[in-house]
Amino acid sequence: MAKQFVIIGGGIAGTTAADQIRKIDADASITIIDEEFHPLYSRILLVHYLEEKVPRERVFMKKLEWYTKNNIELMSGVIAKAIDTKNKFVTTSDDRELPYDELLITTGGELRMIEDDRRGIAYFRSMDDADYILKLVNELRAQPKKDWHGLIYGGGFIAIEFIKIFDHYNIPMTIMMRGDGFWSRVLSDHSKKVLADHAKAGGVTIINGVKEFDFIGEGDFEGVVVDGKEIKGQMLGVGIGMQSKAAFVREAGIEMDQGIVANSFLETSTDNVYTAGDIAQYEDVSAGRSMVAGNWMKAVMQGRVVAQTMTGTRTEFELVSSYSTHLMGKEIVFIGDTDRSAADKVVQHVAEAGDSVELFERDGRTVGALFIGSVKERQAITNAIKKSEIYAR
């Protein structure tokens, strides 16, 4: 009988795995369960769509025909609610019970949210979020120009995406950060200063140390009150990080910590259950420890590798992954393991006025690096990390 592969989560990790499984096994039954109502699209292109660089349809990476052509069943708008790992089936929100031989969980991260959910507050994870942001931006721009003001809460990747959007539409903005700068727990003081200076030069107002704030009024979003001071604005973009709760996975008895725990082959604690992408807490061979990392490249490569293992060719995952973005034109690149608390030593390798390079070292080797501004040494440092060497400074 044809083997039954069930994949929970139709993002890039799950879809890449489905594609690879189909290439390896022409007869397999492959089902993807995905909460969203869209075929695969690139979350990274969403901001390009909002910046009017590409039309909305260009954000999609697969058409529905692709799934049909490859005989992959896509259950859109369906949530996986429970897993019975003993009898090997998944229960879905439309009350189906899907039996599996091999199960892959690629549900990605979940957004951290603030308590209030009034109209005008936006998050940024999905195509639907992007459509909503565009709607709010258009409403804002319908106001007299002198009143335009966009607010942002957070200081990480998603906050930076909101800066790009407001910047594109020339909307004056204020960013409220919980810590003392961008990525307050990851970056050195110098790196934070380079970014803050660059943002300020671009006209961004930054308020640090905002642990909490109130809202003006009771209805739609009109602004916030920070330390007793009112800041008016038409919308609030929230980007305060991701978490990996996946309660239904934990309830199924599959080991979870900061993500779904897996070995370097992406096998979980439970037989025939695998994980990949942002939700996976995997044994990273090049970092030499168990870690979670949310980036596109890793999700793609793990999707490919896990498909091998699931179809019988056990393959170890090994990659020095990276995440690139930019703040108003200033390049920002994170490579490998940039968890400050897990490093023995962090070296400020470059500390120029507009540039910063930090090297993360552990057990006598370079395990990660981050670049702000100049990325000249990116390839050389990546090579050193790959070879488990210390980058010769």
Next chain:
Amino acid sequence: MKLTIKVDPDLCIGAASCVTIDPATFLLNEENKVYVLDHGEAPGGQVYERVIEMTEDEKETLILSAQSCPTLAIFIYDEAGEQIYPDM
């Protein structure tokens, strides 16, 4: 076969998935954009477009690397000028 490979530098964000999968064809420059190589070489310097003679296996790797690009910045055309990726 001869393939034309083009990178749109406005779309490329330097995510480097393509470099990881097909290092013989893509390399990052100092602006954090990838340029196109011909089997690891860059005759004529760092260019965003090249016509390259490739085997079927090499083409497979190239397509995989283009598919991994989160911004769909890599375009591939066959000898007749037909776009083979992105095909959707």
